[in-house]
Amino acid sequence: MPQPPVSPHTPHPVCSIVPPFLLARIATLDDPRFERAAHAARRSLTDISHEHLDHGRGDHGLPPRSLRPDQPSVRGTISRAIFDAQGAETLPGVLVRAEGAPETGDVSVIEAYDGLGSTFALFWEVFARDSIDDHSAPLEATVHYGKLYDNAFWDGRRMVFGDGDGEIFDGFTRSLSVIGHELAHGVTEFTTGFVYRDQSGALNEHVSDVFGALVEQYTLGQNAADASWLIGEGIFTDEVEGNALRSLKAPGTAYNDDVLGKDPQPDHLDGYIKTLDDNGGVHLNSGIPNRAFWSVADSLGGYAWERAGHIWYDTLTGRSLGPRADFSRFAAATVDSAVARFGSDSPEHEAVRAGWTLVGINPTR
Amino acid sequence: MKILVWRSGGLLGRRVEWDVVVDEQPDPEQWYLLIAELPWDERPAVIATPDRYTYRIRCDPHEVVIPEQQLTGPWRELVDRVRDADTPKRHQESEHGEPVTSGEPDENDKSDERDERDEPSDLGEPTDEPGGER
Numbered sequence: 048m049p050q051p052p053v054s055p056h057t058p059h060p061v062c063s064i065v066p067p068f069l070l071a072r073i074a075t076l077d078d079p080r081f082e083r084a085a086h087a088a089r090r091s092l093t094d095i096s097h098e099h100l101d102h103g104r105g106d107h108g109l110p111p112r113s114l115r116p117d118q119p120s121v122r123g124t125i126s127r128a129i130f131d132a133q134g135a136e137t138l139p140g141v142l143v144r145a146e147g148a149p150e151t152g153d154v155s156v157i158e159a160y161d162g163l164g165s166t167f168a169l170f171w172e173v174f175a176r177d178s179i180d181d182h183s184a185p186l187e188a189t190v191h192y193g194k195l196y197d198n199a200f201w202d203g204r205r206m207v208f209g210d211g212d213g214e215i216f217d218g219f220t221r222s223l224s225v226i227g228h229e230l231a232h233g234v235t236e237f238t239t240g241f242v243y244r245d246q247s248g249a250l251n252e253h254v255s256d257v258f259g260a261l262v263e264q265y266t267l268g269q270n271a272a273d274a275s276w277l278i279g280e281g282i283f284t285d286e287v288e289g290n291a292l293r294s295l296k297a298p299g300t301a302y303n304d305d306v307l308g309k310d311p312q313p314d315h316l317d318g319y320i321k322t323l324d325d326n327g328g329v330h331l332n333s334g335i336p337n338r339a340f341w342s343v344a345d346s347l348g349g350y351a352w353e354r355a356g357h358i359w360y361d362t363l364t365g366r367s368l369g370p371r372a373d374f375s376r377f378a379a380a381t382v383d384s385a386v387a388r389f390g391s392d393s394p395e396h397e398a399v400r401a402g403w404t405l406v407g408i409n410p411t412r
Numbered sequence: 413m414k415i416l417v418w419r420s421g422g423l424l425g426r427r428v429e430w431d432v433v434v435d436e437q438p439d440p441e442q443w444y445l446l447i448a449e450l451p452w453d454e455r456p457a458v459i460a461t462p463d464r465y466t467y468r469i470r471c472d473p474h475e476v477v478i479p480e481q482q483l484t485g486p487w488r489e490l491v492d493r494v495r496d497a498d499t500p501k502r503h504q505e506s507e508h509g510e511p512v513t514s515g516e517p518d519e520n521d522k523s524d525e526r527d528e529r530d531e532p533s534d535l536g537e538p539t540d541e542p543g544g545e546r
Contacts, residue, residue, distance in 0.1 A: 197422070198422045198423055198463065198464070198465065199423055199463065200422075200423075200461060200462060200464045201461070201462045202461060202464075203461065219423075225423070229463065232462040232463070242460070243460030243462060244460060248460070251462065252425075252462075255462070279423065292423055292424055307424070307426065308426070311426075324418070324420035324425075324466075325420045325421050325425040325426075325427070325466075326421065326460055328425065329425065330421070330422075330423070330424060330425020331425055
């Protein structure tokens with residue numbers, strides 16, 4: 048397809064515009080030979096300003112979306128809505144920013160809006176997934192939920208953010224990985240539907256951590272070696288001795304604080320925590336598959352979303368896993384996905400097997 | 413009479429605990445009234461919501477598990493009272509090494525995770541419980 052070059056000094060290219068219907072067709076090409084063109088087409092279709100996104104590659108081969116006629120039926124059109132609960136606990140709260148509306152000056156609203164955009168961009172531009180349901184579902188978030196509410200969650204329909212208690216948490220919307228984590232719960236709901244307890248629940252959490260990390264890395268243009276692999280970096284107050292909620296690279300090292308205690312995540316199946324708390328430790332045992340994913344991305348190098356991310360996304364959408372899958376079944380499915388996408392003799396297949404070996408999980412169907 | 417409240421789940425998945433000895437409170441009658449009106453034998457429907465909290469409340473011989481969404485009305489009032497009454501404590505190790513803190517000042521304790529099987533009778537004295545007085 049003709050892809051007129053866009054000069055970085057020309058804000059409005061004068062070259063001919065690829066018509067939207069053609070962009071849409073290119074965007075859905077699944078042939079690996081056209082992956083860059085398909086990616087670029089999806090980026091062009093995305094109704095998101097790319098100024099704040101630094102993918103580190105600077106390749107904008109297609110004209111920006113703002114020059115195209117409105118095509119609301121085209122896949123990949125984001126629709127965001129941010130609500131303000133105003134310190135109460137009723138949802139959704141008051142609509143304070145709809146898609147395309149200007150900033151209101153509320154930092155939480157800005158961060159949530161941008162974070163939803165970044166998450167949408169990862170799923171659409173890299174995985175060709177049109178919102179969490181792959182059918183243009185509106186992305187909604189509520190901020191200022193409750194008073195000093197020290198949490199953020201996905202309620203089945205929207206993300207909800209407290210402001211933090213000011214003692215441990217300083218807010219949640221500032222973390223791209225947290226926003227991505229919450230939205231990814233929605234993606235899991237529409238795909239494997241992992242039941243939120245015990246091992247399937249830990250997989251649910253794991254998927255959210257993986258795609259939360261990838262949202263951050265994709266937005267910042269970080270490769271696997273440069274990335275922090277932290278979830279929720281920057282949401283703790285200065286009083287907390289810790290970097291983040293969790294580390295995919297080194298589970299159990301994210302924090303060590305006299306109030307929070309030490310990050311309890313295991314990094315190997317031998318450390319699996321049996322508990323009645325936390326729905327069977329879903330936020331704890333997620334560390335085990337998290338480290339496996341990091342290992343795959345780290346050994347392959349480059350951008351984690353390109354290969355490791357694709358393998359995991361294929362696994363999520365491949366329909367081979369039921370809602371009560373355990374670690375072993377999930378691992379086997381990732382192996383199958385790697386083979387299907389990259390071949391049996393590929394370094395990707397090898398990296399996936401090695402990743403699960405590292406954490407002591409045996410892929411079994 | 414002692415009331416213990418545990419909150420687990422949330423983004424971090426950690427457990428925190430608050431407790432009060434009712435007779436040591438300035439208004440024990442209000443506490444007893446509240447405790448008496450609570451539906452201890454009801455089992456709230458448990459649906460797991462990602463990253464929400466789950467509360468476990470014990471007032472011997474009763475114990476219930478309540479997801480955040482269902483922590484409303486008198487249950488919410490009880491938990492808020494317990495949290496407000498509990499003095500901040502230093503962290504303590506639970507039996508399996510998971511630190512437990514209590515007395516957190518945040519007023520908005522409305523986190524839920526919903527357990528799919530509501531098993532208050534099994535909770536009893538689970539091994540991951542710090543027991544005894546603090």
